[in-house]
Amino acid sequence: MAVEALVTPAAGPLDPEEIRKDFPILSTLTSRGRPLVYLDSASSSQKPQAVIDAVTEFNTTYNANVHRGIYEIGERSTAAYEAARKSVARFINAPDHHEVIFTRNATEAINLVAYSWGRRNIRRGDAIVLTEMEHHANLVPWQLLVQEQDGDLEFIPITDDGVLRLEVFEVLLKLRPKLVAFTHVSNTLGTINPVVEMTRMAHEAGALVLVDGAQAVPHVPVDVQAIGCDFYAFSGHKMLAPTGSGALWARRELLEAMPPFLAGGEMIREVHLRRSEWNSIPWKFEAGTPAIAEEIGMGVAAEYLMALGMDRVQAHERALLDYALPRLQAAHPDVALYGPMDTSIRGGVIPFNIPGVHPHDVAQVLDRVGVAVRAGHHCTMPLHERLDLPATARASFNVYSTRSDVDALVDGITEVKRVFGIQA
Amino acid sequence: MDDLYRDYILEHYRHPHNFGTMEDATASYEGANPLCGDRITLQLRVRAGVLDGVSFTGRGCAISQASASLLTDEVKGKPVDEAAKLSSSDVLDLLGIEISPARLKCALLSLDTLQHALGEGSEGATAHAATGGE
Known part of the structure; x- marks a missing residue:
């Protein structure tokens, strides 16, 4: 059975590049010919070949x-x-x-x-x-x-x-x-x-x-x-x-x-x-x-x-957060990030806003460069009300997410700012 | 060249026309897309069956705000019955960009709000005319 072939040594960090080979959708291109950078796993995850x-x-x-x-x-x-x-x-x-x-x-x-x-x-x-x-x-x-x-x-x-x-x-x-x-x-x-x-x-x-x-x-x-x-x-x-x-x-x-x-x-x-x-x-x-x-x-x-081992899955996503949060803050100090900055109590979810740009426009421009994020209230309207935010854009990870996905997001935000004429 | 965020769309978003409030409005309506957080409050001043003043305030995405700016330009000075005839495709023509199904609600919020405001405006206009006749 396919699953047995997937068993990797349950030690050391996950290798997302290896894992990505199990997910056929991740090697597809968008209609604009861009590689798919899927950062909306909190909405729905992609499926490995074994499940398909x-x-x-x-x-x-x-x-x-x-x-x-x-x-x-x-x-x-x-x-x-x-x-x-x-x-x-x-x-x-x-x-x-x-x-x-x-x-x-x-x-x-x-x-x-x-x-x-x-x-x-x-x-x-x-x-x-x-x-x-x-x-x-x-x-x-x-x-x-x-x-x-x-x-x-x-x-x-x-x-x-x-x-x-x-x-x-x-x-x-x-x-x-x-x-x-x-x-x-x-x-x-x-x-x-x-x-x-x-x-x-x-x-x-x-x-x-x-x-x-x-x-x-x-x-x-x-x-x-x-x-x-x-x-x-x-x-x-x-x-x-x-x-x-x-x-x-x-x-x-x-x-x-x-x-x-x-x-x-x-x-x-x-x-x-x-x-x-x-x-x-x-x-x-x-x-x-x-x-x-x-x-x-x-x-x-x-x-x-x-x-894969859920301990390793969590460690992988935490390492990715530890890479992404400082990288986003350094590249885009004007971008607002929400949620706990202590990654020991945080899963792989990054809600953010670019000042002066509505999250829908953020998601639309990111889509043009192949980056899929969610925009809106993510079915938590009272939480957005509590934080006094009409909406947020949200990037989220899964086992197949990589540092290059994060880099694509960082570059995508630069593109959003370029389109909207915001000085970096 | 970006086919959605054209310069004139972004210009209308950043510097919307007819943005503000009117003291002597005869009708107003607040329209919203709660799912996106787009919000527009449209005010009308109807005199002798003509939209003699139109203004709006709001916040939301570039498409919803540019659409309100373009639409208020379009209907200002028009007879009420002519403004009431504007259709979705008229508004999409005004925007002049390809709108994906997911963004249609953003593009058409201004029209929906206008239609509601006109509905209230006709009553408001009647009331205004009645008091004005004293």
């Missing part, structure tokens, strides 16, 4: 529904789908792979908890504590829930550097919230939050903890047992897997007590005209035909990242 091949292999040689067919390819499909679940479980060190529910993405995973656990457990006056840096996916589902249940939302504020103010969290916990939900790594600022400490604090106050891991799983080692949280939600497409794949991990006793989220086929054990009995976990939460090929791809992506 796994999806193609499924579609060309054993496409069949799961948990149904009493025939060879149906059994093979079921086996591959369940093997992917085991790979994903190992990737986050889940104690039991039955606790991993496949979802379309982190958004669906969080909605599952909000609708299923939330409607049962949040009552009038109950508080849920979030943070000011949440992606809309870990904010809007809770807004809907507390509107319906007449509960309250409270927010852990951030410092101007984008670090959570734990002393305020301590005070908020006196409200005895039922749930604390926060992002592991900020998609906008890159801040790596102290999830172990925050989980311990929340548990001591009697709250359950949901961690939004969408931006963590591609960049830092994740061990749900070490974190100690109750729910961990993440997407596949940011961790080298296909779009449409994702997962929720939750503790077994919680999942068993929770009512189903979506209802239909697959999630039932027995159906009568007026009542049904639910399947056991995880299938109780996987109504309808799942994204089989994509989740199989997610299993391969998890194996690929484990073969």
